[in-house]
Amino acid sequence: MIVVPYVEDVFVNWFRSVAFDDAIDRLNYVYTASLMYLFAIVVSAKQYAGTPIxxxxxxxxxPGWKQYVEDYCFIQNTFFVSFEKEIPNENSDRTEAEIGYYQWVPIVLALQAIMFHMPSWLWATLHKFGGLDLTTAMTDAEKIAAAPSASEDRKKEISKLSFYLEECLKFGKQQRTPVQLFCFRFGRGLGSYVTLLYLLVKGLYVANILTQFYILNRFLGSSYLFWGIQTFVDLYNGREWMDSGVFPRVTLCDFQVRRLGNIHRYTAQCVLSINMINEKIYLFIWFWFLFVAVVTTINFFYTVLYMSLALLREKSTRQWLKRTVEDEDENKCRYKKAVRDFCHQVLGPDGVLTLRFIESHVGGIVVRDVAAKMFNDYITSLHPSSTQTTSSDIPDDGAHESRLYVPSKPHDALMMPDYPTKADH
Known part of the structure; x- marks a missing residue:
């Protein structure tokens, strides 16, 4: 395979996906952007290496004059007039019938691809300013997944990642009175910067795909919002370009020649073979944009709902800590309060989002082990003099998860004497 030096590396680095996103993000900035660049290359090859007109x-x-006419007509705009109609004599009428998009198709497709990638670039660049480097977190999580089960290396990597997240989330630090904006709290140890930035990026993906529809219609000179559906219906009903005027193959071109001081005006009939490719590409793009717009919008509202509602974040945290604390009847209330405090006081929206990325990209076992270690550290920080049983004191049962067993004495339960007992309820 022949490649251009340095271009291959730039292309791979540009379209390389990051580990802290979801499938819908990659649908926008990887798959859709790659498709747009691919179509731009295909059209460019036809225009500059083939015979577009x-x-x-x-x-x-x-023969030399013929080549000049074809080059001139391709550079200048041609105009379309149906075979059933007469060619207008007025220049203004011919100007209104001009089609001038075909020369700019590769450039516009490339610019649209860049627009799809911009939200991801902003996300990868700006998230570090919140003090939590997701790249480091995901790299450490991958090391945990690659380490042998129940090995010392795995335990060290779990402790390393847990300590890093605790430091980034200001674990165990005294917090000032938080500032609340809607459902998010801002303050030391209550970080929501990464979460709000991620929701902003999700909104940019939605805004981008809607903008892409507008650009597509304006570029093709169509004022009809559902252009793709109408074109598909026309093709299904056998209404070709001769009737609809969409991506016409045969157009007219005016050019002038100066001879012996006199200007001679000619009108040539041209075949735009490039439009056969453009029609298929843009028809596919329109329906692809529609699919991306629907799933991106649904994903945006789902993410906003998930990160905004405390109950959903608590549900995920309880799922990660399901095997960490024995959920016995006599300790059920204390367990729920401990997990709730851990979710909001330690993890916060940023911590929950980070663990969610780890779960989706590395696996549930890793995120449960990391969450269990952080939860044990949280309990220990509240009552450092208390004792607890961790994974190092429990024989390996094959689950590869840390457990914190609840003592039977009410005042030692979860080492949190202020937690209500069953009798309190």
Whole structure:
């Protein structure tokens, strides 16, 4: 395979996906952007290496003159008039019938691809300013997944990642009175910067795909919002370009020639073979954009709902800590309060989002082990003099998860004497 030096590396680095996103993000900035660049390359090859246009010229024109006419008509705009209609005599009428998009198709497709990638670039660049480097977190999580089960290396990597997240989330630090904006709290140890930035990026993906629809319609000169559906219906009903005027193959071109001080005006009939490719590409793009717009919008509202509602974040945290604390009847209330405090006081929206990324990209076992270690550290920080049983004191049962067993004495339960007992309820 022949590649251009340095171009391959730039292309791979540009379209390389990051580990802290979801499938819908990659649908936008990886798959859709790659498709747009691929179509731009295909059209460019036809325009600059093939024969995008061929014109019928008067018989007295020499071969060199014919080539000049084709180059001129391709650079300048041609105009479309149906065969059932007469060619207008007025220049203004011909100007209104001009089609001038085909020369710019590769450039516009490439610019649209860049627009799809911009939200991801902003996300990868700006998330570090919140003090939590997701790249580091995901790299450490991958090391945990690659380490042998129940090995010392695995335990060290779990402790390393847990300590890093605890430091980034200001674990165990005294917090000032938080500032609340809607459902998010801002303050030391209550970080919501990464979460709000991620929701903003999700909103940019939605805004981008809607903007893409507008650009597509304006570029093709169509004022009809559902252009793709109408074009598909026309093709299904056998209404070709001769009737609809969408991506016409045969157009007209005016050009002038100066001879002996006199200006001679000619009108040539040209075949735009490039439009056969453009029609298929843009028809596919329209329906692809529709699919991306629907799933991106649904994903945006789902993410906003998930990160905004405390109950959903608590549900995920309880799922990660399901095997960490024995959920016995006599300790059920204390367990729920401990997990709730851990979810909101330690993890916060940023911590929950980070663990969610780890779960989706590395696996549930890793995120449960990391969450269990952080939960044990949280309990220990509240009552450092208390004792607890961790994974290092429990024989390996094959689950590869840390457990914190609840003592039977009410005042030692979860080492949190202020937690209510069953009798309190």
């Amino acid at each position: 061929q014109c019928w010229v008067p018989a007295e024109f020499k």
